[in-house]
Amino acid sequence: MIQMMDYSNEPCRDILCVDVKSFFASVEAVERKQHPLKAKIAVVSKPDNNGGLVLAASPLVKKLYGIKTGTRVYEIPKNVSIEIVEPRMALYVKRNLEIVELFKQFVADEDLHVYSIDESFLDVTHSHGLFGTTEEIARKIQYLIWKKMKLVVTIGIGDNPLLAKLALDHDAKRNPDSNYIAHWHYESVPETIWNITPMKDFWGIGSRTEKNLQRIGIHSIYDLSQFDVKKLKKRFGVIGEQLFFHSHGIDRTRLSDSFTPRETSFSKNQILNRDYIEKHEVEIVIREMAEENAMRLRKHHLTAG
Incomplete structure (x- = not known):
């Protein structure tokens, strides 16, 4: 028997995930x-x-x-x-800020989440009275960005941020025939989310997690959705539980809710222009990055655990 979710109590909002192509x-x-x-x-x-x-x-x-x-x-x-x-980069940041200002014509600040320099989430649930249906708002955004900036945008539409993001990545970006707009909703989970392959393409699953899931007999997003959630949580902790609910398209995030991370972390990455094979060279690079992070920790009066 297929395990399905009761979505009647899940948040159902009108979320756009907007991405500028390349x-x-x-x-x-x-x-x-x-x-x-x-x-x-x-x-x-x-x-x-x-x-x-x-x-x-x-x-x-x-x-x-x-x-x-x-x-x-x-x-x-x-x-x-x-x-x-x-x-x-200065030019790209400038264009991004122009796009964000355009988004603010359609939603309040608290209903806008800038996810990256080329991708944003908009909650247009309260925007219909002024701008029309969700589809109409998406097309207006596409038109305005093209008219003002000559940039092409793709848009995923969903009942929550997860569904909108998955619709963007796995449908809208790949489907010019639909004018780069795709809708994914709770009722379409079996035809959409469960067909995402390989598993590592799913939001939150990388190559390592995919291998760990395969070790316990999970070889597809459908398998993940049908697995015992208690066993997943026991094996992977809260991430396992989250992946289970994501495989059913459930995401209770609300853009307007403020979020304060419980932990503060610092990281440093560096693009190397050649292969480093000498031990002392590798150590120098690691030491430089570690020292920079240590300096930032001291500046913020923090210690590492």
Whole structure:
């Protein structure tokens, strides 16, 4: 017997998850008077160095050459018509702020969550009286961003932030025929969420978690949804319980609720321009990052546990 959830008491709001397609590369295309979906641009950190990293690639570059975020310069095919450009972070931040201001035409500040420089969540539940249905609001946002900035946005629509995010990543981004808009709701969980493959593509499941789930007989999101939640919690803690409810499309997050993390953490990452194979070189890099974190801890009068 298939295990289904009773969604009658779950929050049901009108959430948009809005993403600008290949944001950095699209901004660079517009600056060059090119259509973002027709341009062949790769934004690369340190393009003169073989270890330089692709930060963003135009959709056409991804499609034709398989180049994506994280590709190294030496992996870019030679003698292809790709325009390599250096990143202009100040410009991207400026464009992001312009987009955020546009979002604020449709929702109050507390109903807007900027998730990253190219992705935001909007709760438009209280916006229908002014701007129409959820679909109409999504299309108005798409139109305004295109009219003012010539950027293409994709939008996932869901009953909660999780469903909106999954609709964006697994449907809207891949479906130009629907004008890059997709709806995922509680009633469509069996046809949508349960069909996401591989498991590591699901929000909150990485390669390591996928392997750990496989060890106990879970090989799909459907398997996860049918597993004993008590056993999941015992094995993985609160994360296991959360994954179980996520596999049923349940997310009780509300954008307007303020969130204060219980822990404060500091981290440091660094992109290396070449392979480090000498022990003393590796130690130098680690020591530099550790010392910077230690300095930040002292500045905030914190100790590590």
